[in-house]
Structures are given as C-alpha cells and as structure tokens.
Amino acid sequence: MGNITIKMLAKQLNLSTAAVSKALRDSHEISPTTKQRVLDLAAILNYIPHPYAGSLREKKSRTIAVVIPEVADSFFSLALNGIEAVAIEKGYHALIYLTHENQEREREILKDLESGRVDGVIMSVAMKTNTFEHIRLLHQAVPLVFFDRVCEEINTAKITTNDYECGYLATKHLIEAGCKKIVLLSVSESLSISSRRMQGYKQALLDHQMDETLCRVIDYNEDLTMNYDLLIELLKSKDRPDGIVATVSKMTTEIYLACMERGLNIPNDIKVVCFSNDSNAPIFNPSLTTITQPAFEMGKLAATILFKALKRNSMVLSDESAVIPSDLLIRASTAGLL
Amino acid sequence: MGNITIKMLAKQLNLSTAAVSKALRDSHEISPTTKQRVLDLAAILNYIPHPYAGSLREKKSRTIAVVIPEVADSFFSLALNGIEAVAIEKGYHALIYLTHENQEREREILKDLESGRVDGVIMSVAMKTNTFEHIRLLHQAVPLVFFDRVCEEINTAKITTNDYECGYLATKHLIEAGCKKIVLLSVSESLSISSRRMQGYKQALLDHQMDETLCRVIDYNEDLTMNYDLLIELLKSKDRPDGIVATVSKMTTEIYLACMERGLNIPNDIKVVCFSNDSNAPIFNPSLTTITQPAFEMGKLAATILFKALKRNSMVLSDESAVIPSDLLIRASTAGLL
Incomplete structure (x- = not known):
C-alpha cells in the first residue's frame, strides 16, 4: 500500500510543494512542461490525493479550520459562534486550533493544515x-481569511x-470625564491591532493638549501575577494614573483587585475603560465601561x-476586506465626580 | 486515481466499518477468515489507508478531538487548556469541535470522527x-474518554x-446563612451532572428539616431573555426565594440584573451561590460565592x-475513571445579615 505525498513528488522533481499542488490542480501559474512532469511522476508512483484535499472540487473535506490564540476570552468565543453559525448553515465542520499566543505552536498548526486537511482557514x-x-x-496552499489580528x-x-x-x-472619553494622567495598558507591539489602539490613544492626548509626561504606555506580561x-x-507611585485604558479584556480582574x-x-479616584466583550461587565463593582467589539459579526x-471563495473554488481576495465598528458602552467605572 | 474508503470496503463485504477497521488493524476480535476477505478486497481495490488514520500504528494522525458543547464558558475553556497542556507535551494537535448543546450536531461530528480522522476523542x-x-x-471506532458530562x-x-x-x-451553606426558601435553578434533566446536583440539593433540604413547599427546582431555558x-x-411572587443555587455559570448575569x-x-434580601469558574467572580457586585470545579485538572x-491508552494501542477502560472534588469559595453574595 503506497503512501506518496505531494512533498515526496516535490522532492523528486526538485519543485516546491506549492508548485506540485498547483500543477495537480491544473493551475495557469504552472507551465505545461512542468505540469506534464508532475502528472507523469504522479502516475508512475501511483500518487493518490489525500481524501481530505480541499483543492479537489469533488473531494471537499467539508471542513474549515479556525486558528485562534485562545478561547478563554469572550471576544474569541463570540467570534467562533459567528463563524460556526455560517459553517453549520453550509453543512461544514469547523475545527478549532488554539495557538496559545505561541508562534512555534502556530507554525506547527499551519504546517499540519497545509497538507490539505481542510478546505479553508480563518485565522487570528x-x-x-x-x-x-x-x-x-499556508496561504499558498488553501484559501485564508484573517479576522481581528x-x-x-x-x-x-x-x-x-x-x-x-x-x-x-x-x-x-476619559479626558472628558476629567482624567489628567491616563495610562494605556498594552500588549505585544508586533500586533497591528495593539499599535493602532496605541496610535489612537496618542492622537487623543495630542488633540486635547494633555501633558504627555503624565501619560504613558505600559506593557503587559503573559504572567498574570506579574x-x-x-x-x-x-x-503606589506619586504620579499614579487617574485613568486607565486596558486594551485586553483579561486585564480587568487585576485592575479592579489592585485598586x-x-x-x-x-470611578472617584481612578476611572477605567476596557476593550472587552465580557457579558458580565454590567454586574462588576462598579459596572465597567467597555469598548465592545462586534465579535459575532466579525466571525x-x-x-x-471564505465560503464565497470556496464556492468559486478560488483564493480569497483582499478587496473583500471589511472594517466593522465597535461601540463605546459607558457605565459606572468612568462616571464623573458626583 | 482511486479513493477507496473503509466505508466502501465495508459495503462490498457486507460488514460494519468498525469490523473492517479492526480487520485492517489485525484485531483479535475479527476471525482469520474475515480478515483475509478484507485484506484481499483491500489489495484488489488498491485501498490506501487514510494518511490520518489513527488505527495504523505507524501512521498516527497525532491528533485528538475534543468534543464540547461550547467555549463561551470558563469551565470548558479551562478544561481545554488542561487537555492541550498534555497534548502539546505529547506532540499532538487537539481539534476542538463544538456541539452547541445540539444532539443532531453532536451526531454529525461523531460520525465524521468515526472515519479515523483522529487517534482519540475526549468528550463532554x-x-x-x-x-x-x-x-x-464512535466508542467502537476510537478510544474515548468522557469528562464532566x-x-x-x-x-x-x-x-x-x-x-x-x-x-x-x-x-x-445557604441554610446555615439563614435562608428558608431556596430555589435551585437547573438545566436539562437528561444530564447526569444536573440530576446529581439536584439530588444533593434535595438531600440537604431533607437533612435540615426545611419546609419543602417553600423550596423548588426551576428549569432554565436556552433563551436567555426568557x-x-x-x-x-x-x-415578584409572594413566596419569593431568599436563596438561589444556580447550577450553571451563565445564569449569574441575569440573576444579578433581575435582583x-x-x-x-x-446578600441582605437574597443570597446567591453559583456553580462557576468565572475568574471575575471576586469583582462582581457583590463578589460571588461559587462552587468552583477543578476544570483544568479534569481536562x-x-x-x-487517553494518551496512556494510545500508547498501549488499546481502548480506554472504565476503571481509570476518577472524581476530582470541587471547592466552595465563600464570598459576599452569601454573607449573613450584618
């Protein structure tokens, strides 16, 4: 029983796996001569395409993968629900893979997906x-759509x-509520969403002639105790902030407990606003002002x-990108002085 | 290019897919005659085992599936982290499937898994x-471990x-804090965990000579507005409860908002205890008394x-079952009158 893979064909022919995959799919990107070389070797070695190979129209796996950092976060769990609502309607399974914010883990997962286990990938x-x-x-091998990150x-x-x-x-919002010393709690600088939130923060300080020496950005750790x-x-510091913008939901507990x-x-001594989709924000002590993202809609x-691309049997195009606005939900944690 | 599956072999031979799968694995459960019939047909049809077929020792998918109702619940997301901590250590991927509490969806997912996409399944x-x-x-086809439900x-x-x-x-705990009219908010009666929690509730009422006409069980709906x-x-009712035991974490928000x-x-008019792993329970208004399950440890x-069974190449045995105790964490929502 043979077990010839695209990788083995690629090695024998001294081509990339992507090129072999495209040749087998009869892609216009591959020259007729190369296509013939690939098909000949595939025939000789009795190459059988992976039964779940999404690239073959008649052999769809009817499965998509969702690659996300974690699920212990209401944003991602809501987004997942949005993705699954569509997948179920289309008769697909969604396989969820967690990277745990780890690049090495992410690399292993994508390598596994490259082999054609799924028809398409949605990723943050x-x-x-x-x-x-x-x-x-991965993007060369299967249709890919990004969301959020x-x-x-x-x-x-x-x-x-x-x-x-x-x-x-x-x-x-914090400036208008009277804050003079606003701290932004941020995470990784390599994420585009973090740097955009930070740019917005900085521009707001500039536009309102705030004393920048009193405001600053603090990087958060993965270790919650730290x-x-x-x-x-x-x-404790002499110049302690009177306002906090937290860019990640999971910072909330420690901010409240530390205060x-x-x-x-x-909100009397310090006002707090968090980027959060936590449905419990209204019952916090005090209820929490949030930037609430359209998580379900984004998913x-x-x-x-992705399904539109699968139906057309095409890769996904960047001109289908979209921006869905978030909402500022004002609650007690940013109320003005009574 | 052929695409022969176990299912097709089974149909031709008038055998179950499980029997064919076992025959190909050389299982002692299948007679030598049947094994030969399966192997002969497999050879004739040039059957190539699925590259991800977990049943072939040398061709493990190095993947397990986790089938759970949802991830928008801190219990399941923590349990997942526990499962993944082990999977990562063993060099495995964990594919997460969500049933959304729907039996039909669960059936479809298990059917997909039966085909040998993964080496083993962990399920709630x-x-x-x-x-x-x-x-x-599913249990006939791959090693299976249950957790929680x-x-x-x-x-x-x-x-x-x-x-x-x-x-x-x-x-x-509610009785000792002075409650006389205790309501249990429950979910599906078909789940063994629900009926066990309810039995414990009823026994506590009995043991403390509580007036049972004042206490009752109320079934919760999936529709949160209802x-x-x-x-x-x-x-609003004349006999309104002065104590609530909520058996599911997601009931918390509405209980607080309705009060x-x-x-x-x-806790002065009504005391509340919830089965919950929500890390924000300490910052609720008031902080919430919880039954906190060992979610991570259970996962x-x-x-x-499961990995022990995979290593031995055996099915999982019921004598490896275990019960890990939960904790009662007392906070302000059940405090006695001041």
Whole structure:
C-alpha cells in the first residue's frame, strides 16, 4: 500500500510543494512542461490525493479550520459562534486550533493544515508572531481569511474593527470625564491591532493638549501575577494614573483587585475603560465601561467571505476586506465626580 | 486515481466499518477468515489507508478531538487548556469541535470522527443528548474518554467532579446563612451532572428539616431573555426565594440584573451561590460565592488517560475513571445579615 505525498513528488522533481499542488490542480501559474512532469511522476508512483484535499472540487473535506490564540476570552468565543453559525448553515465542520499566543505552536498548526486537511482557514494571529513565512506558505496552499489580528504582509481578506478610532474614543472619553494622567495598558507591539489602539490613544492626548509626561504606555506580561504586582507599583507611585485604558479584556480582574487593595475607589479616584466583550461587565463593582467589539459579526463575515471563495473554488481576495465598528458602552467605572 | 474508503470496503463485504477497521488493524476480535476477505478486497481495490488514520500504528494522525458543547464558558475553556497542556507535551494537535448543546450536531461530528480522522476523542455530552447510539458507534471506532458530562451507558473512563456533594454543600451553606426558601435553578434533566446536583440539593433540604413547599427546582431555558423574565416573575411572587443555587455559570448575569431591577439587595434580601469558574467572580457586585470545579485538572487527567491508552494501542477502560472534588469559595453574595 503506497503512501506518496505531494512533498515526496516535490522532492523528486526538485519543485516546491506549492508548485506540485498547483500543477495537480491544473493551475495557469504552472507551465505545461512542468505540469506534464508532475502528472507523469504522479502516475508512475501511483500518487493518490489525500481524501481530505480541499483543492479537489469533488473531494471537499467539508471542513474549515479556525486558528485562534485562545478561547478563554469572550471576544474569541463570540467570534467562533459567528463563524460556526455560517459553517453549520453550509453543512461544514469547523475545527478549532488554539495557538496559545505561541508562534512555534502556530507554525506547527499551519504546517499540519497545509497538507490539505481542510478546505479553508480563518485565522487570528498569535501575540508573539513576528515572522510570517509559515502564514505565507499556508496561504499558498488553501484559501485564508484573517479576522481581528491580521497579518498586513499577506494579501487576502481581512475582517477588522476600527481599532485606531476606539483607542482614540476611549482616551477622549476619559479626558472628558476629567482624567489628567491616563495610562494605556498594552500588549505585544508586533500586533497591528495593539499599535493602532496605541496610535489612537496618542492622537487623543495630542488633540486635547494633555501633558504627555503624565501619560504613558505600559506593557503587559503573559504572567498574570506579574501584572498584579506591576499594577500595585503603578498605583503606589506619586504620579499614579487617574485613568486607565486596558486594551485586553483579561486585564480587568487585576485592575479592579489592585485598586481594591490600594483603597482606590473606581470611578472617584481612578476611572477605567476596557476593550472587552465580557457579558458580565454590567454586574462588576462598579459596572465597567467597555469598548465592545462586534465579535459575532466579525466571525460571521469572515466565514461568509471564505465560503464565497470556496464556492468559486478560488483564493480569497483582499478587496473583500471589511472594517466593522465597535461601540463605546459607558457605565459606572468612568462616571464623573458626583 | 482511486479513493477507496473503509466505508466502501465495508459495503462490498457486507460488514460494519468498525469490523473492517479492526480487520485492517489485525484485531483479535475479527476471525482469520474475515480478515483475509478484507485484506484481499483491500489489495484488489488498491485501498490506501487514510494518511490520518489513527488505527495504523505507524501512521498516527497525532491528533485528538475534543468534543464540547461550547467555549463561551470558563469551565470548558479551562478544561481545554488542561487537555492541550498534555497534548502539546505529547506532540499532538487537539481539534476542538463544538456541539452547541445540539444532539443532531453532536451526531454529525461523531460520525465524521468515526472515519479515523483522529487517534482519540475526549468528550463532554451536549445538554440535549438523550439517545446514545452515535456515541456507542464512535466508542467502537476510537478510544474515548468522557469528562464532566458523561454518558453512563458507555463503558469507558469518565472524569467527573463530586456533583452530588456540591449540590448538598451549596444548599447547606445557604441554610446555615439563614435562608428558608431556596430555589435551585437547573438545566436539562437528561444530564447526569444536573440530576446529581439536584439530588444533593434535595438531600440537604431533607437533612435540615426545611419546609419543602417553600423550596423548588426551576428549569432554565436556552433563551436567555426568557430566563430574565422568569426570574423577574419569581422575584415578584409572594413566596419569593431568599436563596438561589444556580447550577450553571451563565445564569449569574441575569440573576444579578433581575435582583437589581427588583430592588433586592444581594446578600441582605437574597443570597446567591453559583456553580462557576468565572475568574471575575471576586469583582462582581457583590463578589460571588461559587462552587468552583477543578476544570483544568479534569481536562488534564482526561487527556493523560487517553494518551496512556494510545500508547498501549488499546481502548480506554472504565476503571481509570476518577472524581476530582470541587471547592466552595465563600464570598459576599452569601454573607449573613450584618
């Protein structure tokens, strides 16, 4: 029983796996001579295409992959629901892969997907990812749509929200509520969404003639205990902030607990706004002002675009990219002084 | 290029797919005559085993599937992290499938997994599942471990927590805090964990000579808006409860909001304890008393047992089942009167 793979054909022919794959799909990108070489060797070696190879119209796996950093975050779990709503309607399975924010893990997952296990991939890039070759290789093999955390370097559809405007809006809201010393709690600089939120924050400070020496950006760690200590130090300092913009939902618990520990009242001593989709924000003590992203809609649109491409049997195009705006939901954590 | 599947062999030979699969694996459960029939036909039709077929020792997919109801719940997302911690260590991918509490969806997913896409399956049963044939078929095809929501009818390893004791403990805690009218908010009766929690609740009422006419079990709906209305009605009634045990984490938001709407103070007018792994419970208004399950540990143990079976190339045994106890974490929502 043979078990010839595209990789083995590619090695024998001294071609890339992508080229062999394209030749077998009769792609116009491959010359007739090369195509013939590939088909001849495939016949000699009795190459059998992978039964789940998405590239063969009649042999769809009826499966898509969703590659995301984690699920313990309401944004991603809501986005997943949006993706699955479409997948179920189309009669597809969605396989969910978690990168745990780890680039090496992400690389392994994409390598596995390259082999044609699924028909298409929807992906949100890991925080630690700073090289993109593994994503480029996947994009050559299967249709790919990004959502939220996109890879600018790769030319395919990207579904995002208005991160720059939201960074601006959150900061402006704190300034208008009377804050003078606003801290932005940020994560990885390599993520485009983080840098956009930060740019919005900086522009809002500029536009409102804020004293920039009193405002600053603080990088958050993966280790949550370290963050709690970092917050305690921040709140102890002489120039402690009177406003916090947190760019990630999971920062909320420690911000509240650190303020409690330091005896600081939210919103009287310090005001807090978080990027968050947590449905419990209204029952926090005090209820939390949030930038709430259209998570479900973003997932749904990403899936809709992917299935359109699958139906046409084509790669996904960047001109189908879309930006869906988020909302500022004002609650007690940013209320003005009574 | 052929594309012969186990299913096609089974049909030709008038055998079950499980029998063909076992014959190809040289299982002792299949007679030598049948094995020869299968191997002969496989040779004639040039059957190539699926490259991801977990049944062939040398061709492991190095993939396991995790079938769960949802991820928008901290219990499941933590359990997933436990499963993945083990999978990553073993060099495996974990594919996550969501049933969305739907039996039909669950059936489709298990059917897909039966074909040998993965080496093993870890599963928590959907709320609506009340027949088990689809699970039985999967269990014949690949090693299977249950966690949390198990299927009693199937003889394999089950990782659970002490649901009966926790139902008892939560109720006893409310009785000791002075509650006289305790309502249990429950979900599907077909889930063994729900009925165990309810039995614990009832036993605690009995043991403490509580007036049972004042206490009752209320079934929750999938539609969250309906639940809010149901709670408002409950809190309006003359015999409104002074204590609530909520068996599912996602009930928390509406319980708090409905109490707020009705002007009832938690814990002075009504005390609340929830089965929940929400890391934000300490910052709720008031902080929430919880039965916190060992989610991460349950996932980790389920995966450890599955990998042990994969290493031995055997099915999973029920004598590896384990019960890991949960904790009652007392916070402000059940505090006694000041």
